Amino acid sequence: MRYAQWVLYFGNFKLSETVVVSWIIMAGLIIASYFLTRNLKLVPTSKVQIMLEFVIKSIANLVTDTMGEKTIKRMPNMIPYLGSLFFFFACSNLIGLLGFKSPTTDVDTTLAWSLITIFLLYYAGIKFRGLSYFKDLMEPIPLMLPLNLVGEIARPISLTFRPFGNILGGSVIMGLLYSFLGYVSELIPGISIPIGQLIIPVPLHLYFDMFAGVLQAFIFVMLTMVFVGSAAETE
Template identity: 30%
Template sequence: MVHSLYQNNFDSFQEIPTFLSISSVEVGKHLYWQLGNYKIHGQVFIVTWLVSLVLIAVAFTGTRKLQRIPEKSQNFMEYLLEFLQDIAKNQIGEHEYRPWVPYISTIFLFILGSNWAGALIPWKLIELPEGELAAPTNDINTTVALALLTSLAYFYAGLRKNGIGYFARYIEPTPVLLPINILEDFTKPLSLSFRLFGNVLADELVVSVFTLLVPILVPLPVMILGLFASSIQALIFSTLSAAYIGEAMEGHGESE
Protein backbone atom coordinates (compact mmCIF):
# COMPACT_ATOMS: atom_id res chain seq x y z
CA MET A 1 0.00 0.00 0.00
CA VAL A 2 2.81 2.38 0.91
CA HIS A 3 4.61 1.43 -2.28
CA SER A 4 1.51 2.14 -4.40
CA LEU A 5 1.08 5.50 -2.67
CA TYR A 6 4.65 6.54 -3.47
CA GLN A 7 4.24 5.24 -7.01
CA ASN A 8 1.08 7.34 -7.54
CA ASN A 9 2.80 10.43 -6.16
CA PHE A 10 5.78 9.84 -8.43
CA ASP A 11 3.53 9.45 -11.47
CA SER A 12 1.72 12.65 -10.57
CA PHE A 13 5.03 14.45 -10.17
CA GLN A 14 6.06 13.32 -13.65
CA GLU A 15 2.87 14.78 -15.10
CA ILE A 16 3.39 18.24 -13.55
CA PRO A 17 5.81 19.58 -16.23
CA THR A 18 3.23 18.90 -18.93
CA PHE A 19 0.85 21.29 -17.16
CA LEU A 20 3.53 23.88 -16.40
CA SER A 21 5.05 24.05 -19.87
CA ILE A 22 3.34 27.34 -20.54
CA SER A 23 5.99 28.38 -23.08
CA SER A 24 4.72 25.68 -25.46
CA VAL A 25 1.26 27.24 -25.64
CA GLU A 26 0.79 29.25 -28.83
CA VAL A 27 -1.98 31.23 -30.47
CA GLY A 28 -2.41 29.92 -34.01
CA LYS A 29 0.08 27.92 -36.06
CA HIS A 30 3.35 29.17 -37.48
CA LEU A 31 5.68 28.16 -40.28
CA TYR A 32 8.99 27.65 -38.50
CA TRP A 33 12.46 27.84 -40.05
CA GLN A 34 15.31 26.29 -38.12
CA LEU A 35 18.29 28.66 -37.79
CA GLY A 36 20.91 26.95 -35.67
CA ASN A 37 19.37 26.42 -32.26
CA TYR A 38 16.58 28.92 -32.91
CA LYS A 39 13.21 28.69 -34.61
CA ILE A 40 11.97 31.76 -36.49
CA HIS A 41 8.54 32.48 -37.94
CA GLY A 42 9.02 31.93 -41.65
CA GLN A 43 5.74 33.57 -42.69
CA VAL A 44 6.86 36.88 -41.13
CA PHE A 45 10.06 36.91 -43.17
CA ILE A 46 8.25 35.99 -46.39
CA VAL A 47 5.81 38.91 -46.19
CA THR A 48 8.54 41.25 -44.89
CA TRP A 49 10.67 40.51 -47.95
CA LEU A 50 7.69 41.05 -50.25
CA VAL A 51 6.85 44.40 -48.61
CA SER A 52 10.50 45.47 -48.82
CA LEU A 53 10.70 44.54 -52.51
CA VAL A 54 7.54 46.52 -53.27
CA LEU A 55 8.85 49.58 -51.42
CA ILE A 56 12.20 49.37 -53.23
CA ALA A 57 10.46 48.99 -56.59
CA VAL A 58 8.21 52.01 -55.94
CA ALA A 59 11.17 54.13 -54.82
CA PHE A 60 13.22 53.09 -57.87
CA THR A 61 10.36 53.76 -60.27
CA GLY A 62 9.61 57.16 -58.78
CA THR A 63 13.23 58.36 -58.86
CA ARG A 64 14.52 56.68 -62.00
CA LYS A 65 14.14 59.68 -64.30
CA LEU A 66 14.29 62.84 -62.24
CA GLN A 67 13.15 66.02 -63.94
CA ARG A 68 13.29 69.65 -62.98
CA ILE A 69 9.51 69.84 -63.36
CA PRO A 70 8.20 66.68 -61.63
CA GLU A 71 5.47 64.60 -63.21
CA LYS A 72 3.33 61.69 -62.03
CA SER A 73 5.44 59.28 -59.96
CA GLN A 74 8.19 61.79 -59.24
CA ASN A 75 5.62 64.31 -58.08
CA PHE A 76 4.16 61.70 -55.72
CA MET A 77 7.60 60.79 -54.35
CA GLU A 78 8.47 64.42 -53.71
CA TYR A 79 5.18 64.98 -51.91
CA LEU A 80 5.81 61.87 -49.79
CA LEU A 81 9.33 63.04 -48.96
CA GLU A 82 8.07 66.48 -47.91
CA PHE A 83 5.43 64.84 -45.71
CA LEU A 84 8.02 62.65 -43.98
CA GLN A 85 10.43 65.57 -43.61
CA ASP A 86 7.70 67.55 -41.88
CA ILE A 87 7.22 64.75 -39.36
CA ALA A 88 10.91 64.77 -38.48
CA LYS A 89 11.18 68.57 -38.52
CA ASN A 90 8.18 69.14 -36.26
CA GLN A 91 9.32 66.63 -33.65
CA ILE A 92 13.12 66.90 -33.72
CA GLY A 93 13.67 70.52 -34.67
CA GLU A 94 14.52 72.48 -37.78
CA HIS A 95 18.28 72.38 -37.23
CA GLU A 96 18.62 68.74 -36.16
CA TYR A 97 16.09 66.76 -38.19
CA ARG A 98 17.90 66.09 -41.49
CA PRO A 99 20.12 63.15 -40.38
CA TRP A 100 17.03 61.41 -39.00
CA VAL A 101 14.78 61.71 -42.05
CA PRO A 102 15.94 58.35 -43.53
CA TYR A 103 15.18 56.49 -40.30
CA ILE A 104 11.78 58.10 -39.70
CA SER A 105 10.86 57.60 -43.36
CA THR A 106 11.90 53.94 -43.34
CA ILE A 107 9.93 53.24 -40.17
CA PHE A 108 6.80 54.93 -41.55
CA LEU A 109 6.92 53.31 -44.99
CA PHE A 110 7.69 49.81 -43.70
CA ILE A 111 4.89 49.89 -41.13
CA LEU A 112 2.46 51.38 -43.65
CA GLY A 113 3.39 48.78 -46.28
CA SER A 114 3.14 45.93 -43.78
CA ASN A 115 -0.23 47.09 -42.44
CA TRP A 116 -1.67 47.58 -45.91
CA ALA A 117 -0.36 44.20 -47.01
CA GLY A 118 -2.31 42.60 -44.19
CA ALA A 119 -5.45 44.62 -44.91
CA LEU A 120 -5.54 44.33 -48.72
CA ILE A 121 -4.05 40.95 -49.65
CA PRO A 122 -6.04 37.76 -48.87
CA TRP A 123 -3.06 35.87 -47.47
CA LYS A 124 -5.30 33.11 -46.11
CA LEU A 125 -5.89 31.88 -49.68
CA ILE A 126 -2.20 30.92 -49.95
CA GLU A 127 -1.69 27.50 -48.41
CA LEU A 128 1.52 26.74 -46.54
CA PRO A 129 2.76 23.43 -45.09
CA GLU A 130 1.76 24.91 -41.72
CA GLY A 131 0.71 28.30 -40.47
CA GLU A 132 -0.56 31.14 -42.65
CA LEU A 133 0.73 34.39 -44.09
CA ALA A 134 -0.19 37.71 -42.46
CA ALA A 135 1.09 41.24 -42.00
CA PRO A 136 4.57 41.35 -40.40
CA THR A 137 3.23 43.84 -37.86
CA ASN A 138 0.71 41.17 -36.84
CA ASP A 139 3.63 39.45 -35.08
CA ILE A 140 4.76 40.83 -31.71
CA ASN A 141 8.38 40.03 -32.56
CA THR A 142 8.33 42.50 -35.45
CA THR A 143 6.79 45.35 -33.48
CA VAL A 144 9.14 44.79 -30.53
CA ALA A 145 12.12 44.84 -32.91
CA LEU A 146 10.95 48.14 -34.40
CA ALA A 147 10.42 49.61 -30.93
CA LEU A 148 13.90 48.51 -29.80
CA LEU A 149 15.39 50.15 -32.90
CA THR A 150 13.72 53.39 -31.86
CA SER A 151 15.10 52.98 -28.34
CA LEU A 152 18.63 52.54 -29.71
CA ALA A 153 18.09 55.53 -31.99
CA TYR A 154 17.13 57.98 -29.26
CA PHE A 155 19.88 56.75 -26.92
CA TYR A 156 22.37 57.25 -29.73
CA ALA A 157 20.96 60.68 -30.53
CA GLY A 158 21.13 61.82 -26.92
CA LEU A 159 24.66 60.55 -26.33
CA ARG A 160 25.92 61.98 -29.60
CA LYS A 161 24.44 65.41 -28.89
CA ASN A 162 25.03 65.74 -25.15
CA GLY A 163 27.72 63.17 -24.37
CA ILE A 164 27.76 61.75 -20.84
CA GLY A 165 25.65 64.73 -19.79
CA TYR A 166 22.71 62.96 -21.42
CA PHE A 167 22.30 60.81 -18.30
CA ALA A 168 21.73 63.92 -16.18
CA ARG A 169 18.16 63.90 -17.48
CA TYR A 170 17.43 60.97 -15.17
CA ILE A 171 17.87 63.11 -12.05
CA GLU A 172 15.95 66.16 -13.28
CA PRO A 173 14.20 68.07 -11.89
CA THR A 174 15.06 66.12 -8.72
CA PRO A 175 17.07 62.93 -8.01
CA VAL A 176 13.95 61.48 -6.37
CA LEU A 177 12.56 60.87 -9.88
CA LEU A 178 15.50 58.65 -10.90
CA PRO A 179 13.54 55.33 -10.74
CA ILE A 180 10.59 56.83 -12.61
CA ASN A 181 12.79 58.31 -15.34
CA ILE A 182 14.59 54.97 -15.78
CA LEU A 183 11.27 53.12 -15.89
CA GLU A 184 10.07 55.52 -18.59
CA ASP A 185 12.78 54.28 -20.96
CA PHE A 186 11.41 50.74 -20.56
CA THR A 187 7.78 51.73 -21.04
CA LYS A 188 8.43 53.63 -24.27
CA PRO A 189 9.29 50.58 -26.41
CA LEU A 190 6.60 48.53 -24.67
CA SER A 191 3.89 51.06 -25.49
CA LEU A 192 5.12 51.46 -29.07
CA SER A 193 5.24 47.73 -29.77
CA PHE A 194 2.01 46.65 -28.07
CA ARG A 195 -0.01 49.57 -29.50
CA LEU A 196 0.98 48.68 -33.06
CA PHE A 197 0.65 44.92 -32.58
CA GLY A 198 -2.72 45.14 -30.81
CA ASN A 199 -4.32 47.43 -33.37
CA VAL A 200 -3.15 45.42 -36.39
CA LEU A 201 -4.15 42.11 -34.82
CA ALA A 202 -7.56 43.44 -33.80
CA ASP A 203 -8.22 44.81 -37.28
CA GLU A 204 -7.38 41.50 -38.97
CA LEU A 205 -9.50 39.55 -36.49
CA VAL A 206 -12.51 41.83 -37.06
CA VAL A 207 -12.24 41.49 -40.85
CA SER A 208 -11.86 37.70 -40.57
CA VAL A 209 -14.91 37.38 -38.32
CA PHE A 210 -17.06 39.56 -40.57
CA THR A 211 -15.95 37.59 -43.63
CA LEU A 212 -17.01 34.33 -41.99
CA LEU A 213 -20.34 35.58 -40.66
CA VAL A 214 -21.69 37.73 -43.48
CA PRO A 215 -21.47 37.91 -47.29
CA ILE A 216 -18.22 39.06 -48.84
CA LEU A 217 -19.40 42.58 -49.74
CA VAL A 218 -20.38 43.50 -46.19
CA PRO A 219 -16.81 43.49 -44.72
CA LEU A 220 -15.61 46.01 -47.36
CA PRO A 221 -16.43 49.09 -45.20
CA VAL A 222 -14.55 47.43 -42.34
CA MET A 223 -11.57 46.83 -44.62
CA ILE A 224 -11.59 50.47 -45.73
CA LEU A 225 -11.69 51.53 -42.10
CA GLY A 226 -8.80 49.12 -41.48
CA LEU A 227 -6.73 50.83 -44.18
CA PHE A 228 -7.33 54.17 -42.51
CA ALA A 229 -6.48 52.79 -39.07
CA SER A 230 -3.33 51.14 -40.48
CA SER A 231 -2.17 54.47 -41.89
CA ILE A 232 -2.82 56.19 -38.56
CA GLN A 233 -0.80 53.53 -36.72
CA ALA A 234 2.17 54.05 -39.05
CA LEU A 235 1.91 57.81 -38.52
CA ILE A 236 1.69 57.45 -34.72
CA PHE A 237 4.68 55.10 -34.53
CA SER A 238 6.92 57.28 -36.70
CA THR A 239 5.81 60.51 -35.00
CA LEU A 240 6.46 59.12 -31.53
CA SER A 241 9.84 57.79 -32.67
CA ALA A 242 10.78 61.24 -33.91
CA ALA A 243 9.46 62.82 -30.71
CA TYR A 244 11.57 60.50 -28.54
CA ILE A 245 14.67 61.30 -30.60
CA GLY A 246 13.98 65.03 -30.34
CA GLU A 247 13.44 64.73 -26.59
CA ALA A 248 16.74 62.90 -26.15
CA MET A 249 18.60 65.66 -28.01
CA GLU A 250 17.18 68.46 -25.87
CA GLY A 251 18.55 69.87 -22.66
CA HIS A 252 22.03 69.68 -21.36
CA GLY A 253 24.02 70.08 -24.54
CA GLU A 254 22.14 73.30 -25.40
CA SER A 255 22.00 74.77 -21.90
CA GLU A 256 25.76 74.53 -21.41
Protein backbone atom coordinates in the same frame (compact mmCIF):
# COMPACT_ATOMS: atom_id res chain seq x y z
CA MET B 1 -0.88 36.58 -28.99
CA ARG B 2 -0.22 35.20 -32.45
CA TYR B 3 2.91 33.11 -32.82
CA ALA B 4 5.07 32.81 -35.91
CA GLN B 5 4.16 30.13 -38.46
CA TRP B 6 6.97 28.44 -40.37
CA VAL B 7 6.34 28.44 -44.12
CA LEU B 8 9.76 27.78 -45.72
CA TYR B 9 12.26 25.12 -44.75
CA PHE B 10 15.90 24.82 -45.82
CA GLY B 11 17.17 21.84 -43.89
CA ASN B 12 17.22 22.91 -40.25
CA PHE B 13 16.80 26.55 -41.25
CA LYS B 14 13.21 27.78 -41.09
CA LEU B 15 11.59 31.03 -42.21
CA SER B 16 8.41 32.32 -40.63
CA GLU B 17 5.45 33.77 -42.48
CA THR B 18 6.28 37.16 -41.00
CA VAL B 19 9.78 37.17 -42.49
CA VAL B 20 8.59 36.03 -45.91
CA VAL B 21 5.84 38.67 -46.08
CA SER B 22 8.30 41.34 -44.88
CA TRP B 23 10.65 40.38 -47.71
CA ILE B 24 7.77 40.63 -50.17
CA ILE B 25 6.97 44.13 -48.92
CA MET B 26 10.62 45.20 -49.10
CA ALA B 27 10.96 43.78 -52.61
CA GLY B 28 7.83 45.64 -53.67
CA LEU B 29 9.09 48.93 -52.23
CA ILE B 30 12.51 48.48 -53.84
CA ILE B 31 11.00 47.73 -57.25
CA ALA B 32 8.58 50.65 -56.97
CA SER B 33 11.44 52.97 -55.93
CA TYR B 34 13.51 51.87 -58.91
CA PHE B 35 10.81 52.45 -61.51
CA LEU B 36 9.66 55.72 -59.94
CA THR B 37 13.16 57.25 -59.74
CA ARG B 38 15.02 55.92 -62.78
CA ASN B 39 14.24 58.91 -65.04
CA LEU B 40 14.57 61.81 -62.63
CA LYS B 41 15.60 65.18 -64.06
CA LEU B 42 17.04 68.30 -62.48
CA VAL B 43 13.93 70.21 -63.54
CA PRO B 44 10.89 67.98 -63.15
CA THR B 45 8.80 67.55 -66.28
CA SER B 46 6.66 64.54 -65.37
CA LYS B 47 3.76 64.32 -62.95
CA VAL B 48 5.41 61.34 -61.27
CA GLN B 49 8.55 63.28 -60.38
CA ILE B 50 6.51 66.27 -59.23
CA MET B 51 4.47 63.97 -56.98
CA LEU B 52 7.62 62.29 -55.62
CA GLU B 53 9.28 65.62 -54.86
CA PHE B 54 6.11 66.79 -53.09
CA VAL B 55 5.99 63.63 -50.94
CA ILE B 56 9.70 63.73 -50.08
CA LYS B 57 9.59 67.45 -49.32
CA SER B 58 6.54 66.98 -47.08
CA ILE B 59 8.26 64.20 -45.14
CA ALA B 60 11.45 66.25 -44.80
CA ASN B 61 9.52 69.29 -43.55
CA LEU B 62 7.54 67.20 -41.06
CA VAL B 63 10.66 65.54 -39.65
CA THR B 64 12.57 68.82 -39.47
CA ASP B 65 9.72 70.71 -37.82
CA THR B 66 9.16 67.95 -35.27
CA MET B 67 12.76 67.13 -34.38
CA GLY B 68 14.32 70.55 -34.94
CA GLU B 69 16.76 71.78 -37.56
CA LYS B 70 19.75 71.37 -35.25
CA THR B 71 18.99 67.71 -34.68
CA ILE B 72 18.49 67.03 -38.39
CA LYS B 73 21.75 68.77 -39.31
CA ARG B 74 23.64 66.39 -37.04
CA MET B 75 21.46 63.37 -37.85
CA PRO B 76 20.44 63.89 -41.52
CA ASN B 77 19.80 60.18 -42.06
CA MET B 78 16.72 60.45 -39.85
CA ILE B 79 14.69 61.79 -42.79
CA PRO B 80 15.19 58.79 -45.13
CA TYR B 81 14.96 56.38 -42.21
CA LEU B 82 11.64 57.74 -40.95
CA GLY B 83 10.25 57.97 -44.48
CA SER B 84 11.22 54.36 -45.19
CA LEU B 85 9.85 53.24 -41.82
CA PHE B 86 6.50 54.89 -42.48
CA PHE B 87 6.05 53.32 -45.92
CA PHE B 88 7.19 49.90 -44.72
CA PHE B 89 4.96 50.14 -41.64
CA ALA B 90 1.95 51.27 -43.67
CA CYS B 91 2.45 48.57 -46.31
CA SER B 92 2.81 45.96 -43.55
CA ASN B 93 -0.62 46.96 -42.28
CA LEU B 94 -2.24 47.25 -45.72
CA ILE B 95 -0.95 43.96 -47.10
CA GLY B 96 -3.68 42.17 -45.18
CA LEU B 97 -6.06 43.38 -47.91
CA LEU B 98 -4.23 41.03 -50.32
CA GLY B 99 -4.73 38.01 -48.12
CA PHE B 100 -1.27 38.00 -46.52
CA LYS B 101 -0.63 37.99 -42.81
CA SER B 102 0.36 41.47 -41.71
CA PRO B 103 3.87 41.46 -40.16
CA THR B 104 2.52 43.93 -37.59
CA THR B 105 0.38 41.15 -36.09
CA ASP B 106 3.64 39.48 -35.01
CA VAL B 107 4.96 41.07 -31.83
CA ASP B 108 8.55 40.36 -32.95
CA THR B 109 8.14 42.92 -35.75
CA THR B 110 6.90 45.79 -33.60
CA LEU B 111 9.44 44.89 -30.91
CA ALA B 112 12.28 45.21 -33.45
CA TRP B 113 11.02 48.63 -34.60
CA SER B 114 10.66 49.77 -31.00
CA LEU B 115 14.19 48.69 -30.09
CA ILE B 116 15.55 50.66 -33.06
CA THR B 117 13.69 53.73 -31.79
CA ILE B 118 15.07 53.25 -28.27
CA PHE B 119 18.60 52.82 -29.65
CA LEU B 120 18.25 56.05 -31.66
CA LEU B 121 16.89 57.81 -28.58
CA TYR B 122 19.92 56.98 -26.43
CA TYR B 123 22.29 57.51 -29.35
CA ALA B 124 20.94 61.03 -29.93
CA GLY B 125 20.97 61.81 -26.21
CA ILE B 126 24.61 60.79 -25.78
CA LYS B 127 25.68 62.33 -29.11
CA PHE B 128 24.20 65.73 -28.30
CA ARG B 129 24.53 65.90 -24.53
CA GLY B 130 27.08 63.29 -23.52
CA LEU B 131 26.63 61.22 -20.37
CA SER B 132 24.87 64.18 -18.76
CA TYR B 133 21.80 62.98 -20.68
CA PHE B 134 21.25 60.36 -17.98
CA LYS B 135 21.02 63.10 -15.34
CA ASP B 136 17.44 63.60 -16.50
CA LEU B 137 16.61 60.34 -14.76
CA MET B 138 17.08 62.15 -11.45
CA GLU B 139 14.92 65.14 -12.37
CA PRO B 140 13.29 67.00 -10.73
CA ILE B 141 14.73 65.36 -7.61
CA PRO B 142 16.98 62.29 -7.15
CA LEU B 143 14.14 60.45 -5.39
CA MET B 144 12.37 60.28 -8.77
CA LEU B 145 15.06 57.95 -10.16
CA PRO B 146 13.10 54.67 -9.60
CA LEU B 147 9.94 56.13 -11.15
CA ASN B 148 11.88 57.52 -14.12
CA LEU B 149 13.52 54.13 -14.65
CA VAL B 150 10.09 52.52 -14.76
CA GLY B 151 9.13 55.08 -17.39
CA GLU B 152 12.21 54.22 -19.46
CA ILE B 153 11.33 50.52 -19.33
CA ALA B 154 7.69 51.20 -20.16
CA ARG B 155 8.56 53.22 -23.27
CA PRO B 156 9.66 50.30 -25.52
CA ILE B 157 6.82 48.16 -24.14
CA SER B 158 4.29 50.83 -25.07
CA LEU B 159 5.82 51.33 -28.51
CA THR B 160 5.73 47.58 -29.12
CA PHE B 161 2.22 46.73 -28.02
CA ARG B 162 0.34 49.80 -29.26
CA PRO B 163 0.57 48.98 -33.01
CA PHE B 164 0.65 45.23 -32.37
CA GLY B 165 -2.54 45.31 -30.32
CA ASN B 166 -4.42 47.61 -32.70
CA ILE B 167 -3.60 45.70 -35.88
CA LEU B 168 -3.99 42.25 -34.31
CA GLY B 169 -7.29 43.28 -32.75
CA GLY B 170 -8.59 44.39 -36.14
CA SER B 171 -7.54 41.14 -37.81
CA VAL B 172 -9.21 39.10 -35.06
CA ILE B 173 -12.45 41.05 -35.41
CA MET B 174 -12.43 40.58 -39.19
CA GLY B 175 -11.74 36.86 -38.82
CA LEU B 176 -14.67 36.45 -36.42
CA LEU B 177 -16.91 38.46 -38.74
CA TYR B 178 -16.05 36.30 -41.75
CA SER B 179 -16.70 33.14 -39.73
CA PHE B 180 -20.06 34.47 -38.54
CA LEU B 181 -21.13 35.56 -42.04
CA GLY B 182 -20.12 32.18 -43.44
CA TYR B 183 -22.17 30.43 -40.78
CA VAL B 184 -25.20 32.64 -41.49
CA SER B 185 -24.89 31.97 -45.23
CA GLU B 186 -25.01 28.22 -44.62
CA LEU B 187 -28.33 28.64 -42.81
CA ILE B 188 -29.96 30.25 -45.85
CA PRO B 189 -31.21 27.54 -48.26
CA GLY B 190 -30.40 27.86 -51.93
CA ILE B 191 -27.34 30.08 -51.40
CA SER B 192 -24.00 28.43 -52.09
CA ILE B 193 -21.97 31.65 -52.23
CA PRO B 194 -21.45 33.59 -48.96
CA ILE B 195 -22.68 36.89 -50.39
CA GLY B 196 -22.47 38.59 -47.00
CA GLN B 197 -18.70 38.02 -46.90
CA LEU B 198 -18.34 39.96 -50.15
CA ILE B 199 -20.27 43.08 -49.11
CA ILE B 200 -20.66 43.55 -45.36
CA PRO B 201 -16.93 43.49 -44.38
CA VAL B 202 -15.97 46.22 -46.89
CA PRO B 203 -16.54 49.22 -44.55
CA LEU B 204 -14.69 47.45 -41.75
CA HIS B 205 -11.78 46.70 -44.06
CA LEU B 206 -11.63 50.39 -44.94
CA TYR B 207 -11.31 51.21 -41.25
CA PHE B 208 -9.19 48.38 -39.79
CA ASP B 209 -6.87 47.78 -42.75
CA MET B 210 -6.61 51.19 -44.38
CA PHE B 211 -7.43 53.99 -41.93
CA ALA B 212 -6.22 52.33 -38.73
CA GLY B 213 -3.21 50.78 -40.49
CA VAL B 214 -1.92 54.07 -41.89
CA LEU B 215 -2.81 55.88 -38.65
CA GLN B 216 -0.77 53.46 -36.53
CA ALA B 217 2.19 53.88 -38.89
CA PHE B 218 1.94 57.67 -38.57
CA ILE B 219 1.64 57.52 -34.77
CA PHE B 220 4.68 55.27 -34.44
CA VAL B 221 6.78 57.52 -36.66
CA MET B 222 5.61 60.62 -34.79
CA LEU B 223 6.49 59.06 -31.43
CA THR B 224 9.93 58.13 -32.78
CA MET B 225 10.51 61.73 -33.88
CA VAL B 226 9.30 63.15 -30.56
CA PHE B 227 11.37 60.75 -28.43
CA VAL B 228 14.59 61.16 -30.42
CA GLY B 229 14.09 64.92 -30.81
CA SER B 230 13.51 65.35 -27.08
CA ALA B 231 16.60 63.32 -26.24
CA ALA B 232 18.69 65.51 -28.55
CA GLU B 233 17.56 68.82 -27.05
CA THR B 234 20.41 70.74 -25.51
CA GLU B 235 18.51 73.76 -24.26
